[in-house]
Amino acid sequence: MHIIHQQAKLLWTWFRTSSKIKKIPVPLPREAVHTKTFPSALVPSETFCRHCPEHTMLSEPALITSKAKIVSLTDVFEGISLYTKWCYKCGLVYRYQEWSDGVHNFDNHTLLSIHLCLFLQNSLQTHQAVGSVVEVPEKTSGKRFPSAQKILQAYMTFEALCDHSYTFACVSCGYHPVTVVMDLHKKGVFSMPVSDIEEPPADFDGRVNAEEFWQKVQMEVISRGLVQQGKPLCHPWIGPHTRSGNVVFNTEYQKMHSPHSPVEELELTVTEDRLTDDLFKVKMADLRSLCGQCGVDPRGSRMDIVSRLQQEMKNRDSYDKVFSQIWGASGGWAVVTCPCAVVYAVKFNIRAESPRDYADILLSFKHFPNITLYDSAPGLATHTNQRVPQTFWPHGGRLCEATDGNIAQAAKGELKVNLPWLKHKVPDPDGHPLTGSSAHYALYDRFHEDNTKDKRDVLRKVELCPEICGWVNSQTAEQLFSGMRRNNHFLNMMTPSSHVFLMRNILHHYNCLKNAAVMDNLKKTLGQEHDMSVLRRLWCLLILENKSLDRHGQVFANWTAECQTMLNGNYTPVFRLKRRRNQESETLCADDHNYAKATEAQIEVQRIPPILQIPWGVLQAVLQEVVLAQGDSAYLTLALTCKYFKDIVSDPLFRKKTHFAWLDGEINWAKFSQSFKAENRIPFAVVICSSCNRQYKDCVGFTGNGRRGEYPRYYCDAIPGHCPECQ
Structure with missing residues (x-):
């Protein structure tokens, strides 16, 4: 038993190591994508142990199998020999995971070509299931491919190892959008036993570490069940620059096992009307069966049955039964988009939709949006203001005060409310960084603005504000769902961890395509399409x-x-x-x-x-460009300029991209082998020399001051922890 535990621990250590040092660059080099020939023997490139502080030399390559398969888009290459290495001191096993050869190793027996992985990536963007995509080359080549489930799992490990930033931000609206559009994709669900939903601890305050949760999801995808994982709740994902920090709000647990406060009663009625509308579309046999589950008399006409169920839905248990019967297993996924249709946040609900879900997301933003468009704007404003008073203000998030005169004018279409700060910045305290205004409005989207029963809500119509009407597309979330619904037939059959991981990944690629289209239009407007x-x-x-x-x-x-x-x-x-x-x-x-x-x-x-x-x-x-022109000294100069510049230049991803831009501009990689490039084109780390106690750039291979036009020098870190001058 101790040996099994030790093996699992070493395996888990390798997965953590591979998720850091074996990251697949994005975008991939062309030569790695369009590889036509693959080596018949695959050996790990490591020579020294990266886990041991002494950099222990690894063992000689040991054969794992000589019957591995490389699956490409057009063929299956069999008889591949795959080797492994291990550390004599710590016992850590190093398996083959070299993307530079144009292959991705899944389980030491099945490998995918990088070209096939990218083909599957683009196929998912066109709403095609992996099984349907693989079936075509399998029939065309006449060779037997691995199962569609195995190829899907292999592709997901490829995406988990890719160096995706998951920025979730629009290049036009920036990291802090002024206007957001929110809605729920109620058919995007996954099945989860109630026993898998863990109760939060007694002192839980609704604050969770989103970064840590999504790292666990990623590690579970990489390990693919070889290491047992926990069963955490599904926490929201918000772009790292948009949220206030790694800790975000997730108070979904408060939907259950709590007395019905006035706010919770309001939350319960948010989707009650929408559920009632869907009940009229259910077949009579299913409707009578639902009555039996809820203990409601199934006799009478459809209108009589729906009326009884609507009254019964005041009870939370009956509400959940109706919800799961009509909408699905889980509560769908809620998204927050900008008017450009770029997704800024996504939350996978375990239970029924509530304004609480969207309030958690908005309160986790670093800067609260000035205008929020939602199909239940009054419930969102009331719930959020109770949690954090005066969040939606003035006038409770309405465009003007709810007087009889204003209501009458708005109903006739004669009332117009100008928001001049949308054009000219104002100096409000704690205002939004783009508009300067501290006002926050909760308005209806155009599709649901007539669903309200409160006459005061006519003051939440978008058409009252000339600066928004005709400019903001309030249906961006609905338009996103119209395409994503075509993914339900394969996403809804996945496990919760696979569902949330792949859904976030699909939305990330969707955002990248949206932003790329905007940048292409900008370059065309400038008259330079490729520069x-x-x-x-x-x-x-x-x-x-x-x-x-x-x-x-x-x-x-x-x-x-x-x-x-x-x-x-x-x-x-x-x-x-x-x-x-x-x-x-x-x-x-x-x-x-x-x-x-x-x-x-x-x-x-x-x-x-x-x-x-x-x-x-x-x-x-x-x-x-500033760093490349001035060199590494510009990092300090820019960081001392202001906190905005400091946030940018302190980002490891920014430093990595800048370092690679410098290397690629000074070194002609075509003169070197692919293995040499993979070994030396790596990011640097700033460490302290053990001899002289000075900071230096620890980057085995090419190093220098990062200034454009100055060729880097090459050195080998023969003595780990020592700068080049002390070697």
Whole structure:
């Protein structure tokens, strides 16, 4: 028993190690994707143990099997010999996991080609099940492929090892959207026994570590059941830059085993009307069967039965029975999108939908959106304000005060409420970083705005606000669901961990495609379809041409000698942009002229520096150019500029991309072998030298100061923990 436990521990250590050092880069190099020939013997590339602090040398390769299979899109290559190595000291086993050879090792017997993995990735984006996709090449080649379930599991381990950032943010709206659209995909469900739902501890306050939870889900996918995992609740995923931290809210447990407070009664009626509408679509035989489960008289017409069930749904147990019968096993998944249809957050509900689910997400945001569109806006505003008073204000999240005159005017379509901060930033305390306003409104989306029974809710219509009406697409979530419903036939059959992992992964690729389309349109507008540097240069010149940069201008004024001479007036830029003040004054509408004239002085003083108005994706690209121009010293300069710059340059993913951009620009990898590139094109780590106590870049292979135009030097870390000068 002790031996089995020790083997499981070593296996778990390998899975944790592979999830860190065996990350598959995104995007993959072309030569790894389009590999046509595969080696007949696959040996791990490691020479020293990465787990032991002494860097113990590994054993000689040992044969595991000579009957492994490599599955590609067109053929199955059999008779592959697969080897392993192990550490003599700690016993850690190193198995083959080298993506540079164009293959992905699943279980030492089945390997997928990288090209097939990417083909499956794109097939899922077009709502095709993996089983249906694999069936086509199997019949075409005439060879027997592994089972569809095994190929699906192998593909999921490939995605788990990919270096996805799961940013969940829009390049147009930034990390902190002003307007969000929320809805529930009620048919996206998975089956979970009630016994698997663990009760939270007595002192649980609803705060959970989302990053830790999703790492456990990822590790369970990588291990594929070889190591026993726990059964945690499904916690929401919010983009790392959008949420306030790794700890987010998940108070779904409060839906059960608690007395019905006024707020909970409100939550219960949120989906009650929607369930009642769906009951009219159920067959009479199923409807009478449901009556038997709930202890309701099944006699009478459909209207009589629905009326009894509607009254019975006031009881929470009966409500859950009706919910599971009509909508599915779990509570579906709730999403938060921006008006561009990019998903910012997703939460997989175990129980029935409630405003509590969306309040958990919004309260976990670093900056609360100014405008929230939801099909049950009053319930969301009431519940959120009870948890955190004055969250949705003024007027309880309505566009204006609920007086009889305002209600009558809104009902006739004669009331218009302007939100000028959507055009011009205002200096409210604790305001949104883009608008400056601290007002938060809960409004109906266009599809559900007439479902309300409260006459005051006419003041929650989008059409009352000219700045939103006709500009914000309030149906982005519904449009997302229309495509995702085509995935239900295979997603709903998966286990909870597989369902949530693959659903988040599909949404991530969906967001990437949306953002890529926006960037392509931007590049086409600039007249340069294939040169991203033109877009970066345009943004830099826009920054330099504006004078209200505060202290940020000093960083970019010294960016290059060319920019310095341009600021001195001795150089004419390629793109001459109008100054922001002149441009805005020329484009002001006649209706806004009086407002702009009265508040111009205040807005000029309180306005966010233009550099912080740039989408974060573009700002990251600009800061990367600064680091490549100045070298590693720019990390410190930028970090001391402001907290926004510090957040960007402190991100390990930003440093990794910048380091690779420098290496790829200075080194012609085509002159080296693929194994040499895989071994030396690795990110660096900042450590302290054991001899001189100075920080240095620990990166075996090529190293240098990271400045463009300066060729790196090559050294081998013969003495681990010592800088090159102390070797």
